[in-house]
Amino acid sequence: MPETLISYTTLVASEVDDSSAGAKVVIQNSIKEIYMEILRSTGRFLLGSTNQLIPAIIGTRTYTPTDFTEIYAVHYKTAESSEYKRLKPMTQDEYLECDINDSNGTPAKYFINGLKIELDRACDDLGTIRIEYVAVQALVNGESLIPTRFNNVVKMGACYRFFAFEKGAEAENYYNWYLVALREMYQELSTRNKQTRPKLFGR
Numbered sequence: 001m002p003e004t005l006i007s008y009t010t011l012v013a014s015e016v017d018d019s020s021a022g023a024k025v026v027i028q029n030s031i032k033e034i035y036m037e038i039l040r041s042t043g044r045f046l047l048g049s050t051n052q053l054i055p056a057i058i059g060t061r062t063y064t065p066t067d068f069t070e071i072y073a074v075h076y077k078t079a080e081s082s083e084y085k086r087l088k089p090m091t092q093d094e095y096l097e098c099d100i101n102d103s104n105g106t107p108a109k110y111f112i113n114g115l116k117i118e119l120d121r122a123c124d125d126l127g128t129i130r131i132e133y134v135a136v137q138a139l140v141n142g143e144s145l146i147p148t149r150f151n152n153v154v155k156m157g158a159c160y161r162f163f164a165f166e167k168g169a170e171a172e173n174y175y176n177w178y179l180v181a182l183r184e185m186y187q188e189l190s191t192r193n194k195q196t197r198p199k200l201f202g203r
Contacts, residue, residue: 002143003151005031011151012158026165027158034157034178035140038150041182043069043134045189046145051132056123059104063117068133074110074117075130084130090120153181 003011008031013019016027039046049072054063056076065071075084087110095111095118104124111118117131137145146154160174 001148003146003148003154004143005141008035008140008144008151008154008158011155012162015155015159016162023162026162030158030161030165031154032139034154034161035144035146036137038146038153038157038182038185039137040069042186042189043137045186045192046147047134047137049132049134051130054129054131056125056127056129058124058126059122061107061119061122062113063119063129064115065117065131065133067115067136068131069136070134071112071117072132072134074132076107076119076127077130078106078127079125081127084128087119095120150181150185153178153185156181 005028009024009027012027012031013023016023018027052065054065074087074089076087077084087107090109090111092111092113094109095113098120102121104122106125106127107119107121107123109120111120117129144154156174156178160171160178163169163171163174
């Protein structure tokens with residue numbers, strides 16, 4: 001059964017041996033912070049990706065998708081076409097070299113500028129932008145997205161933050177235990193995604 005903020009709180013309170021009302025507030029804040037930190041590190045393996053369609057606006061090169069932690073790909077489809085073409089990512093320097101006074105056209109590249117997507121040129125039709133991304137998740141409250149077998153990662157991380165807030169000497173030990181547990185979690189999850197080896201001479 002998935003963990004919740006309440007069950008995580010019980011787990012951490014037992015570990016730090018403090019079930020007071022004051023400690024509960026610190027513990028739950030620590031759990032919420034470490035939960036999001038873990039998802040930022042392992043979200044691509046736990047959550048997978050989703051996509052969003054954004055209508056293109058003539059003369060516009062800046063678009064704001066749903067909040068994301070990582071963007072895998074950006075595609076563009078013109079109004080007359082039924083096929084999307086993948087845009088190539090560009091660096092900030094490449095983006096800044098694009099002439100903002102260029103005439104509208106079909107974008108070929110994109111740049112991630114904070115929480116926005118900048119195209120190399122403004123769209124010249126009412127096409128569609130398709131973004132494949134890992135979405136930002138809400139703070140843990142109901143069911144946790146982290147499998148129960150990784151409870152130790154959440155517990156060690158929340159304990160380290162709890163003791164750091166309380167200026168306890170135990171913070172350093174729990175921080176090191178948390179890093180080890182998080183690394184092991186990352187390694188286990190990442191091995192589920194088999195890497196496709198490039199073919200040699202087409203074989």
